[in-house]
Amino acid sequence: MKTALVSAVTMYALALVISMAVAVMIKGLYAVVRRLTGSK
Amino acid sequence: MHFHDILNVFQGITTLLDSPWSILVARLGLMLLGMVLVYLGKKGVLEPLLMIPMGLGMCAVNAGVLFLDPVTAAAVTEGPAAAGAAAAHGTLMMAPLVQKTDSLMYILQVDFLQPIYTFAFSNGLIACFVFMGIGVLLDVGFVLARPFLSMFLALCAEFGTVATFPIAVAMGLNYREAASIAMVGGADGPMVLFTSLTLAKDLFVPITVVAYLYLGLTYGGYPYLIRFLVPAKLRGLKMPPKPAVKITSDEKLTFAVVACTVLCLLFPSAAPLFLSLFVGVAVREAGLNYFVSFIDGPVLYGSTMFLGLLLGVLCEASTILNPKVLILLILGIVALLLSGIGGIIGGYLAYYFSGRKINPCIGIAGVSCVPSTAKVAQKEVSKVTGDAIILPEALGANISGVITTAILTGIYVTLIPLLT
Numbered sequence: 001m002k003t004a005l006v007s008a009v010t011m012y013a014l015a016l017v018i019s020m021a022v023a024v025m026i027k028g029l030y031a032v033v034r035r036l037t038g039s040k
Numbered sequence: 041m042h043f044h045d046i047l048n049v050f051q052g053i054t055t056l057l058d059s060p061w062s063i064l065v066a067r068l069g070l071m072l073l074g075m076v077l078v079y080l081g082k083k084g085v086l087e088p089l090l091m092i093p094m095g096l097g098m099c100a101v102n103a104g105v106l107f108l109d110p111v112t113a114a115a116v117t118e119g120p121a122a123a124g125a126a127a128a129h130g131t132l133m134m135a136p137l138v139q140k141t142d143s144l145m146y147i148l149q150v151d152f153l154q155p156i157y158t159f160a161f162s163n164g165l166i167a168c169f170v171f172m173g174i175g176v177l178l179d180v181g182f183v184l185a186r187p188f189l190s191m192f193l194a195l196c197a198e199f200g201t202v203a204t205f206p207i208a209v210a211m212g213l214n215y216r217e218a219a220s221i222a223m224v225g226g227a228d229g230p231m232v233l234f235t236s237l238t239l240a241k242d243l244f245v246p247i248t249v250v251a252y253l254y255l256g257l258t259y260g261g262y263p264y265l266i267r268f269l270v271p272a273k274l275r276g277l278k279m280p281p282k283p284a285v286k287i288t289s290d291e292k293l294t295f296a297v298v299a300c301t302v303l304c305l306l307f308p309s310a311a312p313l314f315l316s317l318f319v320g321v322a323v324r325e326a327g328l329n330y331f332v333s334f335i336d337g338p339v340l341y342g343s344t345m346f347l348g349l350l351l352g353v354l355c356e357a358s359t360i361l362n363p364k365v366l367i368l369l370i371l372g373i374v375a376l377l378l379s380g381i382g383g384i385i386g387g388y389l390a391y392y393f394s395g396r397k398i399n400p401c402i403g404i405a406g407v408s409c410v411p412s413t414a415k416v417a418q419k420e421v422s423k424v425t426g427d428a429i430i431l432p433e434a435l436g437a438n439i440s441g442v443i444t445t446a447i448l449t450g451i452y453v454t455l456i457p458l459l460t
Contacts, residue, residue: 004209004218007459011451012202018306018447019191019440022299026187029298033291 051106055129059105059357066357067102074098074352086256089341090348094252097133097352104131105356112150115143133353136162136245153353161350164237166343167230168316173340174230174410174442175320176332180295181287182436183443189390189398189433194440196389197406199382200225201448204375211367215459216240217247219452221368224251225375226445227258227409229347234313238453245354246365250372252351258376259412262404265380266420270400274391276424277399279433293325299443307450314446379407383437398433405434408441 048054056064077095081088106129113128114120116135134154135147148154160166183190201222208218220236220243232251236244266275300318304311323331354360387403401421405414414434421428 001206001210003459004206004215007215007455008202008205011205011448011455012198014451015198015202015444015448016195019195019444020188022302022443022447023187023191025298025302026184026295029294030184030291033288033294037288037290 052103055105055107059129062361063357066361067105070102070355070357070360071099074100074102074355080256085260087259089344090252090351091256093345093348094352094355097349098355099352101131101133101353101356104133105129106131111146115146115150118143129358131353131356134350136354136359153350156346157350157353160346162237164234164312166347166350167233167237168312169339169343170347171230171313171316172320172335173343175317175322176324176336176340178317178321178324178410178439178442179435180292180321180325180439182432183439184287184291184295185285186433186436187440190436190440191444193383193386193390193403193406193437194408194444195406196386196403197379197383197408197437197441198226198444198448199385200375200377200379201445203378203382204371207374208367208371211371213364213367213371215456217243217364219456220244220247221250221371222375223445223449223452224254224372225379226441226448227255227376227379227407227413228442228445229255231313231445231449234310235449235452238309239456243362243364243368245359246362246368249351249355249360250365250368254372254376255409258380258407258409259416261376262380262407262413262416263420265377266384266401266404266417269381269384270387272424274400275421276428277391277396277421278425278428279399279430280397289325289327293322296321296325303447303450307447307454309453310446310450313449317442317446376407380404383407383413399428399430402430402434402437405437406441406444408438408445410438410442411435413441414438 056067074095077086077091080086081091081095107127108116108130113130116130116138117128118138118140132151134151134157138144138147148158204222204225205218208221209215216239220240223232223235229252233248236247296318300314303314320335323335383403383406384400386406387400390398391400399421401417405417407413414431417434418431421430
């Protein structure tokens with residue numbers, strides 16, 4: 001049970017990090033593509 | 041003609057009377073449930089595309105049980121085909137629990153749905169086809185316009201997916217089964233099917249059936265949760281209009297390609313799901329209209345129809361009567377409830393951190409039941425303030441919910457085997 005609880009918290013933290021990394025990636029890609037295509 | 045001969049003519053009735061009491065009651069109950077599902081599907085209370093074939097399949101499989109000849113019975117039970125062996129109960133639809141290659145090869149030629157089940161359902165292909173169809177329907181522009189808010193709300197709405205895991209372990213399920221039923225919190229049928237096929241093959245039938253039955257209820261149940269947790273004053277909150285951000289198809293396509301590559305690199309076990317989702321997005325954004333019509337027509341609707349039919353046919357009393365089914369029924373509803381609560385808590389956090397500008401109802405849209413939960417959120421807001429529009433933000437959270445559920449699927453199918 002304790003292992004399950006610790007695993008759940010760890011997996012949620014991992015999901016948080018990856019999701020926020022995806023959000024950062026979106027922002028970064030957005031800026032790069034805007035610059036490359038020269039649109040505002 | 042003897043009475044025995046009459047019974048042989050009406051084998052369906054004879055097998056019903058020949059069954060143990062528990063199976064007899066379960067078969068009658070499942071036939072009735074099948075009829076109810078068709079009715080609720082037709083009335084629009086549950087998703088008709090899934091519930092009508094599923095309900096009919098459930099009725100037919102539980103009514104159509106017969107005495108199998110010794111060779112077929114031996115293949116189904118995987119026992120020896122001895123002469124004069126007792127005939128076993130079975131159907132000519134499919135045998136989901138057959139494992140041995142020889143038995144499978146025989147059954148493939150007998151049971152009419154077996155080829156579709158074996159070559160498309162039990163390996164997750166149908167889940168990937170449905171996911172491809174979802175990808176074609178998604179406009180990722182809503183996520184690209186507000187990536188942090190959308191991903192944050194979606195992650196909060198995964199609370200049930202994570203919190204149900206230790207609860208399920210405490211209720212006696214092993215880690216693999218616990219993770220599979222916890223995925224119901226992600227409110228995404230193909231993901232539940234994929235996870236349970238990967239982690240808990242023995243329980244994937246009841247888990248998937250429970251998931252699809254409950255997913256149909258989100259549309260009916262979540263409005264009450266919103267009304268219970270968000271006071272009318274906040275439900276009617278108008279969000280200040282933001283200048284529309286024009287997201288080009290080049291930007292959406294770039295996102296799809298890079299996100300797919302990175303997520304497949306992180307979680308190769310869930311790569312089929314990521315590929316299926318993002319190939320749908322890429323085809324749409326690249327403007328491949330012939331592919332779009334093919335995927336959002338024959339592929340999506342064909343897969344949904346066979347998914348519903350196969351789920352119904354899997355609900356045969358002897359397959360579904362597992363002592364763990366009651367636990368799964370409880371955990372499925374707990375997972376969806378916790379995800380809804382998590383989403384609304386996320387909505388409240390967004391409300392406070394944005395200086396009370398964001399309507400907390402959009403949190404429920406983080407539960408990735410596309411587009412049901414986004415529509416539910418908008419409907420509840422419109423009931424209080426007719427001209428309040430939250431749909432763009434809600435759809436962003438909704439689509440992000442699909443991505444976060446896929447991420448959690450990847451985490452589960454990668455890490456859970458290491459725990460066991």
